[in-house]
Amino acid sequence: MEGSGVGGSESGSMSTVSWEDNMVVSSEDSSCPDESDLELGLGLSLGGKTGGFKMHQLSKGGQFSRILTAKDFPSVISAASPSSSSSSSSSSLSRANVTAGTKRTADSVAAANGSSQVVGWPPIRAYRMNSMVNQEKNMATEGFNSTMVNHKSETSMVEKTTAGIGKYQNNGNIKLRKSLFVKVNMDGIPIGRKVDLNAHESYEKLAKTLEDMFLKTTSSVNPAGSMTLELGVMKKITRPSKLLDGSSDFVLTYEDKEGDWMLVGDVPWEMFLSSVKRLRIMRTSEATGLAPQLQERNQRQRSKHN
């Protein structure tokens, strides 16, 4: 069976398919592999499927705010965008994969770093993963005799170069990787989200994901899906873009292991990964002390991105 499985599978796993990938790989509809074996009953069959389909621009519903990071403040020593070159690999599939990855959130498969990441596999409960990770850290810091030589610490950059990864072979060589989920809260939105930092490779990718998560406008959204609960537990989310004219009103910050709140983007990505505890998308007006000349930069920001 032809696979459009970007994850290198031979049996057509759809784990990492994006719309672009479908176009690249084949025009065959992925859901009808073997028509002859199965008789459809009861007239619930779909009509004939079109082979191939046009490339759709994923609609994000118009303008929305960007979240500022330290990169937006040119005079701050900004994070070098790390290893983004390592994610590009020779096959066009993986390039498509990378593009697709940026349109998806961390929770989805095949994240932007180009390696075929599989979310939630092996199926180990998040609770257990966190406990084991914390144990490793304790072992490392207290210098216990570690007989677990192969334990990877949470802080190590598990992103590998594409030496072995960029091959989408038929032997189902799917690379497995530990997730690093951290909570993200945005001012004004009661329910937080979680994002897998290890599924991103740079601040830009992370910011993009967060923008997708938090700052989409409601115009493209099914009204039944808006978060109004009868009991008023959750206030209706006011999309920032309604209040603003597309400029950045929010700043991305993180709490580090010492409990301090820092502006995201100040340190190299790897260092950030090793010290971040959780993220917060803060109103710019509240982010005093983190980025002194915010107003000036806002000005520059507006002209740069509009």
Add this chain to the structure above:
Amino acid sequence: MQKKVACSFPDEVLEHVFSFIQSDKDRNAVSMVCKSWYEIERWCRRKIFIGNCYAVSPRMVIRRFPKVRSIELKGKPHFADFNLVPDGWGGYVLPWIAEMAGAYPWLEEIRLKRMVVTDECLELIAKSFKNFKVLVLFSCEGFSTDGLAAIAASCMNLRELDLRDSDVDDLGGHWLSHFPETYTSLVSLNSSCLGSDEVSLSALERLVGRCTNLRTLRLNRAVPLDKIANILGRAPQLVDFGTGTYGADLQSDVFSSLAGAFSSCKELRSLSGFWDVVPAYLPAIYPVCSRLTSLNLSYVTIQSPDLVKLLRHCPSLQRLLVLDYIEDSGLEALSSSCKDLQELRVFPSDPFGEEPNVSLTEQGLVSVCLACPKLQSVLYFCRRMSNVALVTIAQNCPNLTRFRLCIIEPRTADFLTLEPLDVGFGAIVEHCKDLRRLSLSGLLTDRVFEYIGRYAKKLEMLSVAFAGESDLGLHHVLSGCESLRKLEIRDCPFGDKALLANAAKLETMRSLWMSSCAVSFGACKLLGQKMPRLNVEVIDESGPPDSRPDSCPVDKLYIYRSVAGPRFDMPPFVWTMDEDSALQVS
């Protein structure tokens, strides 16, 4: 004309008879005998289990069962445990609590699994139910220790507080001091998931000391090893104990008081915890080992010989959770020491490593299955498997009810023959006639599903990943597995055909989860349109599915039966396919 027998008993007599009928299934059967039995039964039903909180609404439950004292609710799909369900999906318990606050003032027990619980919920519970006794929050999230403080402060009759595996915002240990000094009813406390480094040890010790009925105590990591002796000393009647950190610099006085404390716990049957173990302290538990029936060493990172030494002291063991450090040799030793073993779970110490870091293979599991005739429940992570091993397991353990095998690398073939593992799993379902739960892994074709459909007649829950070749596989399962209630599938080439052809089956199941498969958006809409008693929910974080053609596969699909209709608390990335959706222009 003869009077019908059913009417000749007064209601009170029937009610008394019904009070001996506890199981939900039997109660449901009773309620269907006739109208009067339905009426009597519904007024005296005290305990409700709702496997999917969206299958029914609080009001409907309250309307039918006005005198409930105990409720159990489950929220998110199982794959939420592996981060496959995005945050914000749903599973909020507040609407339930709010309705029950008015309708069930005498509610005593709330058990929740995979639900979002807020501090506001906990405060509402504390305020509304005067005789509240049991709170179990299994894998829940959304609340902090402030909410727990409210429970502690108000629930004078609280017996059980179990937070197992929940994601709690731990603001420090002071919540424990909210239990009043006059409060003594605690029977079970599981706070092992609390993550803060702070814990109020003195409040904990005082609480333990005055609650003389305490049977279960599972501490969190913040409780240091040298405090265990003191705590155990105040509760020698404990049956189930979970340590906090079990490591410290070795000091002989600490060791001896620890050993002394353990030996005075004559009722102790279950141990867990053991984070950051220092092996030298393990022998302190030897005094209780011979009576232990349950041992959770799944956070114990010590090598096989030390594990074996410990396990040799535990001949009565029925349940063991352990890391793969135990290796094949350790499992072999286990199989000769622990003949009463019923449940075995082996977790991977390095699931993301490319090469195996320990010598644990299919042999370990086989040796246990050969030697432990009572084995019923298996969860096993390993890196290789063979059909021959699976057949051996199947033939020697026909009493298996739960078999979950995770071969770490997806689509791994039989390492001996390089064939798929269809025949092996086929043997499992053929021989283990009472199998209720099965998780597959390794290289699998449609064949394995043919076997499952043919033999697995008692199977209730099936988990499938990276398996199968075509819709035929899914069709076999949906058409053959008569007892199937929950089906969860990821990364399989199953599409529209089997799903649509077996649409009616879905109403007989609790739920179906399919992610990274090949089900098209059009099929989802069709299903939603044709099956009004199913909620067909599409989860897609990359944007609304109707901005793409109908033939595009959906990212994640969750279908469940419901008498409550579509829900209204969905986040922006979840869409319900209902009767109107098929009419929308895509």
